Amino acid sequence: MSRRATTLETEAATRTTAEVGAQGTVRVAVAGATGYAGGELIALLLRHPFVRVARLLADIPEPLPIERAHTALRGKALPVCELPCFEDLAAAEVDLVFLATPHKVAHDVVPALLHRGLRVIDLSAAFRLKDSRAYARWYGFEHLAGRALAEAVYGSPELNAAEIRGARLVANPGCYATSIILALAPLVRAGWADRAAGIVCDAKSGASGAGRSPSDGLHFPEVNENLRAYSLFNHRHVPEMLQALELAEENFIFTPHLLPINRGILSTIYLRLAAHRTLEEVIALYRDFYACAPLVRVYDQGQLPEIQAVARTNFFDVGLALDSATDHLIVISALDNLGKGAAGQAVQNMNLMFGFDEETALV
Amino acid sequence: MSRRATTLETEAATRTTAEVGAQGTVRVAVAGATGYAGGELIALLLRHPFVRVARLLADIPEPLPIERAHTALRGKALPVCELPCFEDLAAAEVDLVFLATPHKVAHDVVPALLHRGLRVIDLSAAFRLKDSRAYARWYGFEHLAGRALAEAVYGSPELNAAEIRGARLVANPGCYATSIILALAPLVRAGWADRAAGIVCDAKSGASGAGRSPSDGLHFPEVNENLRAYSLFNHRHVPEMLQALELAEENFIFTPHLLPINRGILSTIYLRLAAHRTLEEVIALYRDFYACAPLVRVYDQGQLPEIQAVARTNFFDVGLALDSATDHLIVISALDNLGKGAAGQAVQNMNLMFGFDEETALV
Amino acid sequence: MSRRATTLETEAATRTTAEVGAQGTVRVAVAGATGYAGGELIALLLRHPFVRVARLLADIPEPLPIERAHTALRGKALPVCELPCFEDLAAAEVDLVFLATPHKVAHDVVPALLHRGLRVIDLSAAFRLKDSRAYARWYGFEHLAGRALAEAVYGSPELNAAEIRGARLVANPGCYATSIILALAPLVRAGWADRAAGIVCDAKSGASGAGRSPSDGLHFPEVNENLRAYSLFNHRHVPEMLQALELAEENFIFTPHLLPINRGILSTIYLRLAAHRTLEEVIALYRDFYACAPLVRVYDQGQLPEIQAVARTNFFDVGLALDSATDHLIVISALDNLGKGAAGQAVQNMNLMFGFDEETALV
């Protein structure tokens, strides 16, 4: 994996730390600032030494102090959250726009933002799937921004760092997708997984992953002391996973469950090795693959990730167990759905795009 | 307290067990069947040997099997839940209507129901306050059903059993109100509380007490791992408490808090005794007052109620602690907001109205 | 399935309702009364019309009122909980002993209890595995009660009703085991599962399943807002599952997870059909298999069990989803680990043993 190697085209497009420094800092706008991912983004950006939060936007009836939406931001120096007026976001004022908006909103505004010279990290799914026809099926709208879609880079820093560095538009991966893709990439890319035997991904997520809009299914007493599976054989993040892992749909099952906790995803993934390996060999494969990934932690034999190890962090943790008699492998991954699964990964992408150390503000 | 004594007028109005038995059972309708109190009512009524659930009504777009609203009712023999059409509820078909509807709905339909010869237990607040002018301030509507209001009996079985037996319309108390009224009634009625020194009620409730409509404040991640106080100096249940306890507003403080649990209210109540008493004397006062109350449990010295002791029960538990040096008394009460605080108390009222043992289906 | 048919040998061993009635009721002892399963047993037995709780035993320093261990039992008429003195349990006083004790304790006392003419329902694992050699590996003790083990009947009423009716010793299944066995039995017994393709069982349990002894891993802040997998490729309940389903270890994976809730197990089970079937056919298979099982609820197409539907009930719920293109089937089962997964199933077994309706006190 040569993901730290910079290419010529990357350098051309990237403002280096020195350039940014000359102008002070990266000036960012956050759209969707009142949602959970928006709030987490703001909190991370406040800790970032080379960033200034210049604009906060949200779909609200009238401007409001952002601490009203996120009480933990009380007392921080932040702009008032404004109604979303993407037309007045200009490169003269802002270098980078984070979109933590509904998919369709992102789809609609990205082309104009790029046209005006802004760089964009889109936390929605609007630019994640290379096949534009997939949007009608999975997201319920027809994708009309084909040029932006073609240009978009899938923002998985451990897999695509070089392209992210040079990107104008980064499609930040879904939280479930990150949980599965990073857990399987070393195995699948090495050809160690028995694809024909099938891969089963059983994922469990905290409720903040479903966003901040109240609904019957997310009403407190309906989630608390409960667990339910949903979207069987039919979750939106599956095409992302298949695309990133180059896997076929027929041998891949993904089932999400709603946990009665606020933050965190734990995925338990079942597969069979294509050939006999020891657990030491499998762990070594993962360690090697992620040797340069500061936000990935590969566990020792006998240790397994749990949600508390990653909640409110930006780490992706992965542990492994093998039944040598049958070559069945269980991969357990954990991340914070708002951290490495959304805002943390978005900031990591920003760090690559602007030439900062990848983990700045994230560890 | 002679609350079990039946009076002549009570007997006249009450269908006895034998009479009901002759017709089979008490036939009840539950309006507001899809809410939490409605669901709890149905579950209790299913366990009742002398009741048949004849009709289920709710404000829903179209009729639905009630198990879709309350998954725990799956497989029970119950009528389909219909849209609320109070006009066709008639005494020929139904003996008693439970209203677990919004206050204003109850206000609007009760007079006609009574007129048609139905008896009503109203779980809303629409007929709790004797002063009709209070409704504008506390509930935001003008009360126009003065005759029904005058007739309504406050449904606190431990305090008003005789009137409840004869009532056509019972106003079922609020959950917080029950939590405070039963905790203070023995002391206040005996004149043992120092009213001038003030009474402070600090109450904590699970989220089902706020009902089943989704809202920002009841969205899972906003309640979980959180606690907040609300309605300071201004909660709707205060006038009920003052009315039942015959206390003045100026020396009475009630503060509710939202707990990250589904069910249960624990109230911690602070007051000063008007004269020196031992804890044994105070406990004896409570035991005597509640000697005939099968759903009240007075704790021994050194024992205190907690929510798990009452959750999913219909009991009201109360424990006491005294600082003899200063005559400060702490009363701790616990109940389930959907049980003794709503549906359980409603069934208890029904039992009195129809001459069954008070605790039938409740213990 | 002819499990309701009584056989001659069953009738010989069973005291009928009439016989029991002649003596009043079934007199039961509960050993391990202070644990969670013990508390649930007591609560269920109190609701049972033909049972008297005669003795409560626990490994405690001195006798204590059982309400001190289970606050929700406050005020119930129950014997004081005594120190376990199995020697003085005699058939003159007790008809049936429920053992909710550690495995080794059950192993040690059962032969003598049987010898004294008592019938036993053992909630521990001590008599579940037919191969006595398995105990050293899975439970850490050598099994020396071979005769009792040979006699013991695995207490899965939906699979073994006839044998349970005549049994003196019933080995009550584990909670996880029940969750998997009943979810797979219809498919496996019909030969519809592709055994070679493997079966993956991903189970999630509330914390009461781990018992009442405090430990680092069950300390509140370590479980709350967390999720962890454990016992990968190595859970004690696996041999029970394989034995009951007649499956081989190499194609069967079971992974338990600890949920931050009190009660309930949801299992998500992945397998491939051996031949193409429609979802309607699969659901029909389940409905047929469980046609006479009053505590099993098979869900309609499009509906799935969740934990709230079964928590604090004695039901086993099962729902199904099929990917027709690939014949991948997902079975989702839910039960309460203390209800159908422990005490509820134990009472169901008692009902069969004493000739009561199977669901008495359980619905």
Next chain:
Amino acid sequence: MSRRATTLETEAATRTTAEVGAQGTVRVAVAGATGYAGGELIALLLRHPFVRVARLLADIPEPLPIERAHTALRGKALPVCELPCFEDLAAAEVDLVFLATPHKVAHDVVPALLHRGLRVIDLSAAFRLKDSRAYARWYGFEHLAGRALAEAVYGSPELNAAEIRGARLVANPGCYATSIILALAPLVRAGWADRAAGIVCDAKSGASGAGRSPSDGLHFPEVNENLRAYSLFNHRHVPEMLQALELAEENFIFTPHLLPINRGILSTIYLRLAAHRTLEEVIALYRDFYACAPLVRVYDQGQLPEIQAVARTNFFDVGLALDSATDHLIVISALDNLGKGAAGQAVQNMNLMFGFDEETALV
């Protein structure tokens, strides 16, 4: 930093930032590193630019990587956690010792640590109470370290900054104590509270406040979906509160409750103003009192703290509500019991002792 005028004696005792910088950083040891307060201390100290964690100690059977005790510390560069050997902690290696140990351990080791020239911040209660005789009553041991006790400074930075700067031994306040003291100090010191009318403090804490040792009462299913009051008229933190606020025991009531959450304390405090004031005046009093306190946030009228606003922060939040008709005031305070209530306040004290900005690593 001149927010609380530095005195000559303070300067003499304090190593300035420059002096510390000359040696690199403040070298700290954390004793009790495996507990919750210890883990939080380590996490905060890792973020501190002028601190090096030199030693970790705990009462454990054998040395262990600290990430085994605190999974969220996985991958951090930290010393292995050793068995507590206070004898080999010397000023040549360590500048400051944080004691997050049992009270008695702190009592026993502090004199020797001071003697060897180390500075100490003690998170236990061993040096909080000026009256050594109080220890027998409240903490169950006789206090024999009178000289250290006399020297100890109560580490409430908003009240005692000058003394803390010069201290060799800081007694870090209790979590509940901080929650009450900072909520009342402005009022009490200004003489605005009617002391004779009494002050009622109703506090609710998350379970991490009770420490990390498993016990029956902190077993997950006993805390979850529950709430209980404890230590009525008898909590250990009361003497601290009375001492810091110079209040008398007879008019002061404090009742703690155990919340089913991990972190955070919310206290609801009831009192009467000694003279009529507007809410604006009261809020202004608080704002003025805390004008230089970077970790205190006084809320605007109509806004109230809740636990989510402070959880995992080092802030102390306070909001106010007034019933002008009766002069009853409710003060609501919120903090994180491990943050401002323990480790955060300890680091704040360290910052004062070593001349750093008070909020370094804390905001």
